[in-house]
Structure formats: C-alpha cells, structure tokens
Amino acid sequence: xxxxxxxxxxxxxxxxxxxxxxxxxxxxxxxxxxxxxxxxxxxxxxxxxxxxxxxxxxxxxxxxxxxxxxxxxxxxxxxxxxxxxxxxxxxxxxxxxxxxxxxxxxxxxxxxxxxxxxxxxxxxxxxxxxxxxxxxxxxxxxxxxxxxxxxxxxxxxxxxxxxxxxxxxxxxxxxxxxxxxxxxxxxxxxxxxxxxxxxxxxxxxxxxxxxxxxxxxxxxxxx
Amino acid sequence: xxxxxxxxxxxxxxxxxxxxxxxxxxxxxxxxxxxxxxxxxxxxxxxxxxxxxxxxxxxxxxxxxxxxxxxxxxxxxxxxxxxxxxxxxxxxxxxxxxxxxxxxxxxxxxxxxxxxxxxxxxxxxxxxxxxxxxxxxxxxxxxxxxxxxxxxxxxxxxxxxxxxxxxxxxxxxxxxxxxxxxxxxxxxxxxxxxxxxxxxxxxxxxxxxxxxxxxxxxxxxxxxxxxxxxxxxxxxxxxxxxxxxxxxxxxxxxxxx
Numbered sequence: 047x048x049x050x051x052x053x054x055x056x057x058x059x060x061x062x063x064x065x066x067x068x069x070x071x072x073x074x075x076x077x078x079x080x081x082x083x084x085x086x087x088x089x090x091x092x093x094x095x096x097x098x099x100x101x102x103x104x105x106x107x108x109x110x111x112x113x114x115x116x117x118x119x120x121x122x123x124x125x126x127x128x129x130x131x132x133x134x135x136x137x138x139x140x141x142x143x144x145x146x147x148x149x150x151x152x153x154x155x156x157x158x159x160x161x162x163x164x165x166x167x168x169x170x171x172x173x174x175x176x177x178x179x180x181x182x183x184x185x186x187x188x189x190x191x192x193x194x195x196x197x198x199x200x201x202x203x204x205x206x207x208x209x210x211x212x213x214x215x216x217x218x219x220x221x222x223x224x225x226x227x228x229x230x231x232x233x234x235x236x237x238x239x240x241x242x243x244x245x246x247x248x249x250x251x252x253x254x255x256x257x258x259x260x261x262x263x264x265x266x267x268x269x
Numbered sequence: 270x271x272x273x274x275x276x277x278x279x280x281x282x283x284x285x286x287x288x289x290x291x292x293x294x295x296x297x298x299x300x301x302x303x304x305x306x307x308x309x310x311x312x313x314x315x316x317x318x319x320x321x322x323x324x325x326x327x328x329x330x331x332x333x334x335x336x337x338x339x340x341x342x343x344x345x346x347x348x349x350x351x352x353x354x355x356x357x358x359x360x361x362x363x364x365x366x367x368x369x370x371x372x373x374x375x376x377x378x379x380x381x382x383x384x385x386x387x388x389x390x391x392x393x394x395x396x397x398x399x400x401x402x403x404x405x406x407x408x409x410x411x412x413x414x415x416x417x418x419x420x421x422x423x424x425x426x427x428x429x430x431x432x433x434x435x436x437x438x439x440x441x442x443x444x445x446x447x448x449x450x451x452x453x454x455x456x457x458x459x460x461x462x463x464x465x466x467x468x469x470x471x472x473x474x475x476x477x478x479x480x481x482x483x484x485x486x487x488x489x490x491x492x493x494x495x496x497x498x499x500x501x502x503x504x505x506x507x508x509x510x511x512x513x514x515x516x517x518x519x520x521x522x523x524x525x526x
Contacts, residue, residue: 239368
C-alpha cells in the first residue's frame with residue numbers, strides 16, 4: 047500500500063491535513079511521523095507548518111528532518127504547505143532573519159500593510175480566501191479553475207521574483223502563492239482548509255508521481 | 270483587493286449539541302453539530318465558529334469530540350471559543366482539528382496568557398474575542414468598555430485600547446461583539462467597528478446585531494471589517510449563506526462564489 051507521510055516536527059495542526067488526505071485517498075495510507083526512518087519509507091511527503099520560522103528550522107535540524115526533506119525532493123513527490131513552503135527558500139526576514147533550507151532561490155519578506163487602490167486597509171496577517179493564478183500548467187492544477195480561491199493565513203510572503211513560481215496571488219502586491227520544481231510542489235495557502243479546490247489539489251497530489259522536467263527549475267543540490 | 274470578505278455562521282454548543290434553535294429544512298437532527306456544519310459548508314460558509322456555552326466542566330470535553338467530528342468532514346477553517354483558559358485547552362482543540370481558538374475572559378484575567386499562546390501556537394490561531402458596551406451617550410465622543418461573562422461583568426478596560434494591546438501581544442484576529450446590539454437585530458455598531466478596525470492592523474470580525482442581509486453589507490462597507498459573523502439570520506432559515514453572498518456581491522463586495 048502506498049504511503050503518504052505528514053512530517054511532524056511539533057509545528058501546528060497536522061491532524062487537519064491528515065484528515066483531508068485521508069478524505070481524498072482511496073488506497074493510500076496516511077501517517078503522521080517525525081521519525082526519519084518512517085519518513086524515508088513513505089512514497090510521498092507532506093511538509094506542513096504554522097508558527098514562527100526560527101522554531102521551524104531549529105526543530106527540523108534538531109530532529110534531522112532537514113536532511114530527510116533535502117533527500118526526498120530528489121526522489122519523491124513533496125508537498126510543502128504554508129511555513130513548509132517558506133522554509134524551502136534561502137532565508138526569511140522573520141525572527142530577525144533566519145537561514146532556511148535553500149532548495150529554491152528567494153527570500154521571505156513581511157507584508158507592509160497599507161491600503162489598496164480603493165482605500166481599503168490591507169490587513170496583516172493576510173487571512174481569508176484569495177485567488178490563485180497559475181503561471182504555468184502543472185498536473186496538480188487538474189480540474190481546478192485558474193483564479194480559484196484558497197484559504198490563506200500568513201504575515202510573511204515569498205516575492206513573485208523567487209525561483210520556481212508556479213502561481214501568484216495579490217494582497218497589495220503580487221506574491222508567489224505556489225512554488226514548483228521537479229518533485230516539489232509548495233503552496234502558501236492551506237489546501238486542507240480550502241474546501242473543494244483544496245481537496246482537488248490534494249487528490250491530484252496523491253495521484254502525482256512527481257517529475258524531473260527540464261522546463262522546471264531544478265532544486266538546489268543537497269549540501 | 271481580491272481577498273474575499275468572509276461570512277462566518279456561529280453556532281452555540283451546549284454539552285455537544287447545537288442550541289439556540291437552528292432550523293433547516295431537510296435536516297434530520299437540528300442539534301447535530303456535524304450535520305449543521307456540513308449544511309453551512311455546502312451553502313458556502315467561509316469559516317465556522319463554535320462557541321461552547323456548556324456550564325459544567327466535565328461536559329466541556331464533549332466539545333473536543335464535536336470539533337474532531339466536524340473537522341473530519343468539513344474542510345474549511347474552524348474557530349472554537351468559550352471557556353478557553355490555558356495552553357492545554359488550546360492544544361486539545363487544535364489537535365482535534367480547530368484552526369483558531371477564541372480567547373475572551375481568560376485574556377482579561379491574564380493578558381500574558383495571550384502572549385504565551387501566540388508564542389507557542391502562532392498568532393494565526395489566536396483570536397481575541399472582545400465584548401464591548403458603549404459607555405458614553407449623547408454628544409460625547411463614543412467610548413466602549415470591555416465586558417466579560419456574556420456582557421454582565423464590567424472590566425473598566427477601554428475596548429479600543431484593549432484591542433490594540435491584544436494585537437501587540439500576538440492576537441492574529443479580533444472578534445468584536447457589540448453587547449448593545451447583540452440579539453437586537455438592529456445592525457452592527459458601525460462606530461465601534463470603525464474605531465477598533467482603525468486601531469489595529471489585524472483582521473476584525475464583526476458580530477452582534479445582524480437582522481438583515483443589508484446589515485452584513487453595512488458592516489463591511491461602513492464598518493470596514495474583513496469578516497462578518499452571524500447566528501440567528503442563518504439558523505432560523507430566514508436566509509442562506511448563499512443568499513447573503515449574492516446580496517453582498519450585488520453591493521460590490523468581493524465574496525467567494
């Protein structure tokens with residue numbers, strides 16, 4: 047039986063994502079684990095996360111899971127969610143500056159707030175249902191209309207200039223709401239809380255075998 | 270602005286059952302939280318809010334099972350409040366599948382609790398609920414005070430200053446209820462929404478007083494809030510969430526279709 051592992055490193059609500067994966071999985075077994083051995087045996091990895099990036103990185107390193115993720119992106123489909131997407135880039139401004147996994151080039155910044163063109167205040171955190179505009183085709187978009195709304199909650203964002211941008215969203219500025227490279231697909235929003243569109247994306251992930259397409263950015267070599 | 274204004278039905282839960290007369294056509298059991306949550310989800314609710322009004326402590330555990338059951342079937346954000354007193358309460362609710370917890374009285378008793386909760390679980394899941402009552406009248410500049418225990422106990426805290434402090438301590442969202450309007454069906458206290466919304470950068474959810482769909486739109490357009498919470502207009506079958514969204518879209522408000 048094919049196995050999907052949700053990486054448990056003490057950051058956030060893993061049960062929601064596990065329940066959503068179970069909901070869309072016909073044959074796959076969903077496990078939640080922080081054990082590198084169990085994670086290495088899984089066929090697919092989900093890398094979730096909420097909270098602060100400094101805690102996220104230090105826990106990953108303490109548990110040896112940074113290495114597991116670096117290895118996994120070269121061999122199996124990996125889905126990053128929220129902080130699990132931000133951690134893939136080189137660094138973040140959060141917590142006075144934190145080095146991240148560096149699998150993709152880019153730097154996480156904080157939303158400035160301010161107002162939109164109509165004078166409405168741009169709230170931080172960016173919280174709620176916003177449109178996601180894919181910039182290229184990808185198997186994970188199957189059956190999902192461009193511009194579908196997904197549920198976001200975050201105060202820091204990946205700029206639209208980072209490597210591997212697969213979709214963008216507007217909140218005062220245009221930011222990268224999805225990054226993709228080879229076996230990696232990483233989303234800023236919460237598919238497990240995004241109703242039909244989110245479940246469709248998770249179902250596509252469960253059916254996806256990953257790919258090493260020349261047209262897509264290569265993830266940085268493991269250090 | 271492409272972020273949609275959220276419509277959030279709120280359900281009162283007592284010993285694991287939804288109370289306050291939820292009436293749906295074609296629903297087998299009007300008190301079953303899972304069935305009601307599924308209905309609202311199907312109608313297009315953007316989030317759900319469960320408020321535990323259980324009086325006895327030993328029955329509070331049933332709320333955790335309710336959240337678990339709902340989270341296994343409804344894939345939209347769930348906020349849970351009522352009796353959240355410490356980090357263990359929060360951990361239990363988040364593990365059960367809640368996405369956010371609303372803290373009210375416990376924040377007034379111990380503001381450090383909010384700082385600690387935000388540090389441990391992240392601001393994104395800490396909602397501070399403020400029950401505010403107007404304490405000025407006539408020509409005087411409006412001022413509101415924070416009340417606890419369902420609006421019965423005054424605290425002497427200025428509601429706007431309190432909202433600011435809660436955000437400074439890490440609250441990621443403010444759930445703002447006008448105790449003057451709650452249950453009146455006369456519409457939101459727009460001045461209150463404005464005053465708090467202008468004072469903080471985080472999203473504000475308006476609550477208390479909704480009697481018509483026009484009230485929802487007014488909260489967004491005049492009150493400037495990011496989300497509207499309502500109970501009775503949805504529970505009594507007067508309006509569906511879908512009708513509320515269609516009405517708001519007609520008023521030029523961005524909603525999730």
